[in-house]
Amino acid sequence: MEDQAEKLREMMRKKNTGNSGPLRESPRVGRTKARIITVTSGKGGVGKTNVSVNMALAYARLGKRVVVMDADLGLANVNVMLNMIPKWNLYHVIRKQKTMKEIMVDTEYGISIVAGASGFSKIANLSLEERQSFINELDSLSNADIIIIDSGAGVSDNVLDFVAAADDAVIVTTPEPTAITDAYGIIKIIATEIDSLNMGLKLVVNRVKSYAEARKVADRMTSIAGQFLNLKVEYLGCIFDDPTVSQAVLRQKPFMVIDPKCKASQCVQHIVGRMEKSEARESGGFSGMMKRLFSRSQE
Ligand SMILES: Nc1ncnc2c1ncn2[C@@H]1O[C@H](COP(=O)(O)OP(=O)(O)OP(=O)(O)O)[C@@H](O)[C@H]1O
Ligand SMILES: [Mg+2]
16 A cells, blocks of 8 residues: 555656655654644744744644644744743754753643754754654654644755654745745745645745735735646635734733734634644545545546
8 A cells, every 4th residue: 555655646746846856755753643733934034933833822722732843943932932941952852962851841821842952053954863853752752732843944954854744834924025935935845855745735824914915925826836836735824914913022922822812813713723624624544645646636
């Protein structure tokens, strides 16, 4: 069965991208059960960390056990956003001074975090083995339902391998043309470098002024991805440009905590609702994957 799946993947990959070179396979050896969601973007500063942390809170409100891993190893900021200064972070795991279990910390918000290794540019590029062991360790130790990985922006091996490890890659953009162009850039690289048929590619449009503006951006992105990359990108939803977000960042608390009813919080809850629906639709293990493959090839 696995052989058959691999053949199909190879066939689809050639059809989709013309790329017959090696693709990044998911490194989830011996995975347990957590759903891994990697949040990424083309351009920096578009809202990845806010999306990661507040999605985690929205999941926690649904009763899920959630861990957020800050995998932005140059400029880690999940802990800053939560006003926490964990004693240990991924740097110590990389240096083999601590285990993943020892650096994982609970927060007052009902989620756990793994702090990134801010300010250590020398270790910004992990080895493939290190990235794989992070994810596997996290999965087996955390007992989590959901692992959200706040990856860095742009294209690096770190980001791509964390995307490859995910069940879902959530690409964040704003309506700015530069952000859209860079988001398309990362989608294109995902299409050519990652065996993405087995994962959900999702789009969140952040800092919008209206639903119409968001829809326009999403339509453009999803149709270009479909047309030129033969890639299905699902529009998950938008987040309004909301002054509560910057207030929350200044107060070092998630906006979902500052005001669970503000526009941004409502949007994030809606996005998590969509994620839940798409999980129900997409799950089904191997047969689900085969169905997805066949439905794609008939499109
Ligand atoms: N929906 C929003 N409404 C208003 N301001 C926002 C919104 N989303 C993000 N911002 C602003 O953008 C800033 C950057 O957000 P964030 O740190 O989440 O981006 P990022 O993609 O993680 O950045 P980096 O690439 O540097 O890691 C926030 O500090 C906040 O001021
Ligand atoms: Mg960030």
